[in-house]
Amino acid sequence: MDKTSALASGILRGVGGQSNIHRLENCMTRVRLEVHDDAQLDIPALKALPGVSGYVKQGVQHQVIVGPGRAAQVVDAMNALMTGGAPEVVGDAAHNKAQATARYKAPMSDALRKLANVFIPLIPAFIASGLITGIVNILKRPDIVGDLATQYPNLIGLLGIFGSAVFAIMNILVGVNAARVFGGSVAMGGVMAGILSSPQLAQITLFGEALQPGRGGVIAVLLVVALMCWIEKRLRVLLPGSVELILNPLLTTLITASVAIVALQPVGGMISDAIAHGATLAIDKGGLLVGALLAGTFLPLVLTGLHQGLVPIHVELVQAHGANALLPVLAMAGVGQIGAAIAVLLKTRNARLKKVIKGALPVGLLGVGEPLIFGVTLPLGRPFLGACLGGAIGGAAISYFKVATVVTFGISGLPLALTIVTGKVVLYLLGYLLAVAAGFLFTWCLGFNDPEE
Numbered sequence: 001m002d003k004t005s006a007l008a009s010g011i012l013r014g015v016g017g018q019s020n021i022h023r024l025e026n027c028m029t030r031v032r033l034e035v036h037d038d039a040q041l042d043i044p045a046l047k048a049l050p051g052v053s054g055y056v057k058q059g060v061q062h063q064v065i066v067g068p069g070r071a072a073q074v075v076d077a078m079n080a081l082m083t084g085g086a087p088e089v090v091g092d093a094a095h096n097k098a099q100a101t102a103r104y105k106a107p108m109s110d111a112l113r114k115l116a117n118v119f120i121p122l123i124p125a126f127i128a129s130g131l132i133t134g135i136v137n138i139l140k141r142p143d144i145v146g147d148l149a150t151q152y153p154n155l156i157g158l159l160g161i162f163g164s165a166v167f168a169i170m171n172i173l174v175g176v177n178a179a180r181v182f183g184g185s186v187a188m189g190g191v192m193a194g195i196l197s198s199p200q201l202a203q204i205t206l207f208g209e210a211l212q213p214g215r216g217g218v219i220a221v222l223l224v225v226a227l228m229c230w231i232e233k234r235l236r237v238l239l240p241g242s243v244e245l246i247l248n249p250l251l252t253t254l255i256t257a258s259v260a261i262v263a264l265q266p267v268g269g270m271i272s273d274a275i276a277h278g279a280t281l282a283i284d285k286g287g288l289l290v291g292a293l294l295a296g297t298f299l300p301l302v303l304t305g306l307h308q309g310l311v312p313i314h315v316e317l318v319q320a321h322g323a324n325a326l327l328p329v330l331a332m333a334g335v336g337q338i339g340a341a342i343a344v345l346l347k348t349r350n351a352r353l354k355k356v357i358k359g360a361l362p363v364g365l366l367g368v369g370e371p372l373i374f375g376v377t378l379p380l381g382r383p384f385l386g387a388c389l390g391g392a393i394g395g396a397a398i399s400y401f402k403v404a405t406v407v408t409f410g411i412s413g414l415p416l417a418l419t420i421v422t423g424k425v426v427l428y429l430l431g432y433l434l435a436v437a438a439g440f441l442f443t444w445c446l447g448f449n450d451p452e453e
Contacts, residue, residue: 008077016040130407184229220268295395336390339439367413390439
């Protein structure tokens with residue numbers, strides 16, 4: 001049995017077997033699971049599995065952290081081991097992560113997590129499009145690759161299509177996922193998003209003004225699909241079973257689409273404009289202070305779960321401006337953990353802690369910060385504060401330099417440099433180094449109580 005299959009089998013045993021699994025899915029780094037009976041979970045056994053770097057519980061969902069790119073492999077292996085259906089699996093982050101989530105969780109975190117789940121399945125597409133767009137930007141620079149762009153225009157054109165394709169169908173993808181999350185028909189969710197994005201809307205005048213295809217972006221789509229799911233559920237109860245299959249989709253489409261065009265899309269447009277203009281204005285005008293506040297407080301926000309409410313904002317910024325100035329600032333929060341962890345590594349005499357840090361640093365450099373946060377800095381206390389302060393320094397620099405990325409979310413750390421807009425890559429790396437250095441210095445000065453062996 002290979003390592004992935006062995007890990008899948010171990011997680012399956014730790015959650016009480018297939019019969020206890022209600023739902024199984026994954027994001028980039030975590031196996032996400034809902035179970036019928038929490039009492040059947042063996043959390044210590046899950047955390048002791050080779051390949052598991054942490055466990056978190058958010059609401060009814062258990063999350064096992066297995067690392068970037070591996071979560072999908074483990075879920076596939078679990079599905080292969082199970083018979084008669086494919087539910088979902090639990091996660092194991094560190095015991096410290098579970099404690100932190102339970103302690104700091106905010107009242108709105110579950111609702112925001114549900115909202116974030118609309119976008120989580122899109123992360124691979126965002127990453128691919130961002131990296132491809134970054135490659136295209138490099139290939140277009142004669143000072144780096146010469147006249148390659150003029151020699152191979154078709155290649156550059158095709159790569160540009162590959163990189164922008166996800167944004168061409170963004171609203172449709174969000175509509176489908178939103179319907180799934182909100183409990184409606186996924187096809188109907190796609191239809192609602194298609195109506196809002198139809199180019200033919202520009203040919204229709206309502207109340208003396210021409211309609212705007214795609215107005216409100218993903219914000220409008222979320223509002224409309226939420227209404228659609230509510231109407232669909234109500235009609236499912238009210239309509240006789242003999243005609244429900246025919247009348248429900250018909251009435252749901254007519255009612256929802258009418259309300260969408262008259263009210264929800266304009267409202268979504270106003271919210272979208274306010275978000276895009278507000279975030280851009282804050283970063284452009286706030287400079288050092290806003291960057292420091294955003295990056296310095298982001299990790300505490302993560303502990304409460306409220307950070308998930310930022311996901312639609314990231315998407316909206318790219319839709320409105322073609323670039324996201326918020327993500328590079330927030331990425332510095334995780335970078336500060338690198339410097340803090342290095343300081344702890346050099347100061348501690350605890351062999352186990354040294355081993356944890358050495359194992360977590362490589363993935364931390366790639367933007368996966370949970371092992372460092374929940375395994376090192378947060379349990380030690382003051383290093384977490386040092387890391388946040390380091391992130392604040394990096395965030396201030398990134399904001400001052402007006403660095404932006406072409407991706408919405410899903411990528412961080414050093415890999416994010418590949419997606420930074422032309423001319424700002426060196427400045428991003430400079431901010432990265434400042435965050436690492438500041439995190440190191442703050443943690444070194446603040447110190448910590450070295451745990452006993």
